[in-house]
Amino acid sequence: MTTEMVRADNVHKSFGSLEVLKGIDLVVGSGQVCCVLGPSGSGKSTFLRCINHLEKINAGRIFVDGDLVGYRERGGKLHELGERDVAKQRQSIGMVFQRFNLFPHMTVLDNVMEAPCRVKREPKAEVRDRALAMLERVGLGAKVGNYPGQLSGGQQQRVAIARALAMRPKLMLFDEPTSALDPELVGEVLDVMKGLAQDGMTMVVVTHEIGFAREVGDNLIFMDGGVVVEQGAPRDVIGNPQHERTRAFLSKVL
Amino acid sequence: MSDNTTTERARPEAIKAVPVRHPGRWVALGVIAILTAMFVHLLVTNDRFRWSFIFLEYQDGKRGVMFTEPVLEGLRGTILLTVSSMAIGIGLGIVIAIMRLSSNRILSSVAFVYTWFFRAVPRLVLAVLFGNLNILWERIGFGLPFGTQIGKLFGLDGFDGQFYSIKASDLIAGFVAGMLALGLSEAAYMAEIVRAGIQSIDPGQAEAAVALGMSRGQVLRRIVLPQAMRVIVPPTGNEIIAMVKDTSLVAFVPVTFELWFQLQQVSARTFVVLPVIVAALIWYLILCTVLMVAQYFVERHFSKGYGAADKARQRLRDIQVEQGGRITRTGEGT
Ligand SMILES: Nc1ncnc2c1ncn2[C@@H]1O[C@H](COP(=O)(O)OP(=O)(O)OP(=O)(O)O)[C@@H](O)[C@H]1O
Ligand SMILES: [Mg+2]
Numbered sequence: 001m002t003t004e005m006v007r008a009d010n011v012h013k014s015f016g017s018l019e020v021l022k023g024i025d026l027v028v029g030s031g032q033v034c035c036v037l038g039p040s041g042s043g044k045s046t047f048l049r050c051i052n053h054l055e056k057i058n059a060g061r062i063f064v065d066g067d068l069v070g071y072r073e074r075g076g077k078l079h080e081l082g083e084r085d086v087a088k089q090r091q092s093i094g095m096v097f098q099r100f101n102l103f104p105h106m107t108v109l110d111n112v113m114e115a116p117c118r119v120k121r122e123p124k125a126e127v128r129d130r131a132l133a134m135l136e137r138v139g140l141g142a143k144v145g146n147y148p149g150q151l152s153g154g155q156q157q158r159v160a161i162a163r164a165l166a167m168r169p170k171l172m173l174f175d176e177p178t179s180a181l182d183p184e185l186v187g188e189v190l191d192v193m194k195g196l197a198q199d200g201m202t203m204v205v206v207t208h209e210i211g212f213a214r215e216v217g218d219n220l221i222f223m224d225g226g227v228v229v230e231q232g233a234p235r236d237v238i239g240n241p242q243h244e245r246t247r248a249f250l251s252k253v254l
Numbered sequence: 255m256s257d258n259t260t261t262e263r264a265r266p267e268a269i270k271a272v273p274v275r276h277p278g279r280w281v282a283l284g285v286i287a288i289l290t291a292m293f294v295h296l297l298v299t300n301d302r303f304r305w306s307f308i309f310l311e312y313q314d315g316k317r318g319v320m321f322t323e324p325v326l327e328g329l330r331g332t333i334l335l336t337v338s339s340m341a342i343g344i345g346l347g348i349v350i351a352i353m354r355l356s357s358n359r360i361l362s363s364v365a366f367v368y369t370w371f372f373r374a375v376p377r378l379v380l381a382v383l384f385g386n387l388n389i390l391w392e393r394i395g396f397g398l399p400f401g402t403q404i405g406k407l408f409g410l411d412g413f414d415g416q417f418y419s420i421k422a423s424d425l426i427a428g429f430v431a432g433m434l435a436l437g438l439s440e441a442a443y444m445a446e447i448v449r450a451g452i453q454s455i456d457p458g459q460a461e462a463a464v465a466l467g468m469s470r471g472q473v474l475r476r477i478v479l480p481q482a483m484r485v486i487v488p489p490t491g492n493e494i495i496a497m498v499k500d501t502s503l504v505a506f507v508p509v510t511f512e513l514w515f516q517l518q519q520v521s522a523r524t525f526v527v528l529p530v531i532v533a534a535l536i537w538y539l540i541l542c543t544v545l546m547v548a549q550y551f552v553e554r555h556f557s558k559g560y561g562a563a564d565k566a567r568q569r570l571r572d573i574q575v576e577q578g579g580r581i582t583r584t585g586e587g588t
Pocket of ligand 1: 015018020038039040041042043044045046047
């Protein structure tokens with residue numbers, strides 16, 4: 001078996017009195033692509049944000065590459081990690097957002113170079129070469145000097161992917177990366193993601209693109225009401241759902 | 255097929271229509287022209303303005319009142335006071351805005367109370383108050399808090415726990431008092447401006463930065479503040495310009511080397527009133543014009559990535575990048 005890149009054990013998360021995650025278990029092997037499906041409000045984004053500690057979980061454990069996320073366990077007691085240690089963990093987890101969230105005051109190239117230069121303090125020339133290569137790879141070699149506001153949505157999302165990749169993460173999280181895009185732009189972003197998957201990147205992808213999940217996903221989980229209702233190989237879950245809720249959801253999105 | 259037919263069709267004649275007339279604009283222009291002419295006529299022909307007194311010679315062998323030594327000294331004072339109190343105002347204002355937005359309740363309440371107090375008290379009252387602070391303390395210095403009381407507790411009468419102290423009237427007198435009064439009051443207003451700027455930025459920006467592993471300080475310095483500047487700069491321009499004029503309040507501290515005070519002195523000596531006011535007016539106009547020009551450039555700097563003028567410059571840069579041969583154009587999209 002491959003090594004575990006992400007392991008979630010019985011993860012619970014509440015916002016005030018609203019319990020959003022009610023015991024999520026998940027294992028994503030190294031180099032695997034896990035797709036997350038589920039209706040709006042089922043807690044998909046929240047779960048993804050817990051993986052890089054943008055949200056603090058209330059119970060359970062999340063491990064990324066064997067390290068407990070956000071805490072240190074010593075003598076049977078959990079100690080919260082300081083800002084610096086949390087930031088360190090996040091450096092190896094790339095995240096791509098539904099709304100791109102590029103930095104509008106920086107050029108495309110600066111967007112990609114910012115974190116490696118400022119956070120990892122790598123030499124600028126080296127980062128620059130790598131950033132250019134990344135942008136070339138997502139098909140944006142000609143737009144390095146532009147500002148995000150001058151790009152189409154699909155181009156912006158590809159820059160966002162390059163920005164995350166420039167930190168050389170071992171895990172990539174995608175939160176509905178194509179949901180804010182016009183239909184004809186979805187393909188170009190999915191193509192980049194397919195390429196990443198082929199290169200062996202471990203990815204957790206929240207998406208409504210059933211075709212992508214079926215083609216690229218190694219594993220698919222269906223979430224509803226804060227629990228994993230069903231999981232398995234995408235072909236099985238999509239082709240032959242076992243649960244009523246999964247069937248109802250799939251009949252709407254297919 | 256249909257493509258072909260459209261491209262081959264003759265281009266129709268360009269539209270040459272008679273534009274809509276705006277008679278109201280011409281009437282307005284006429285009225286304004288007449289009013290301007292009347293005003294210029296007044297300036298030129300009414301010799302009570304005494305332009306030579308203002309510009310050339312206000313007493314035998316002395317330069318015009320705008321350029322005499324005490325007035326120039328006052329001008330320098332006004333500029334220095336504006337710069338230093340705005341430096342305090344902006345620096346402290348940013349700190350207070352960050353405190354106000356902090357999740358630490360104590361810090362945010364301290365910031366709230368600060369803005370509440372300094373926005374409530376008129377600057378004139380503050381200026382007079384700071385001018386008289388030496389009534390409260392004879393000496394000001396660094397040392398143990400409650401040093402004297404601690405000394406008494408241990409039966410040491412002369413002990414005051416001070417490492418270093420200075421006579422209060424030396425430290426906060428005149429210029430420093432005026433600078434503190436204006437600067438501390440300004441910080442309260444700047445804090446609100448900066449807070450509004452920071453809050454105007456999409457939280458997704460900070461989130462994306464944090465997800466890349468940036469620290470809170472880096473997020474603020476590199477991502478949030480530079481974007482917030484677009485919102486912060488225009489009202490800050492207002493504040494600086496208001497400050498140039500508010501420096502005249504320190505005459506009540508009293509601070510003597512300040513533009514308005516110096517010009518008043520000239521008035522008092524020469525019994526000439528109107529031309530002195532006009533001279534002051536001209537100086538304030540000049541200062542504020544310079545500031546507005548500066549603001550224009552600062553705004554332009556922080557609007558990188560937004561707006562049309564920027565796009566034009568960007569296209570130029572694109573071309574240079576391509577010509578530099580550094581990046582070869584590859585197939586767009588996939
Ligand atoms: N910061 C927050 N404070 C309070 N409630 C929140 C917060 N973030 C999310 N929630 C709530 O948690 C629930 C799950 O939200 P989440 O964004 O994880 O859903 P989702 O599955 O990603 O939905 P969508 O498909 O619409 O993105 C929702 O009911 C939402 O209102
Ligand atoms: Mg979501």
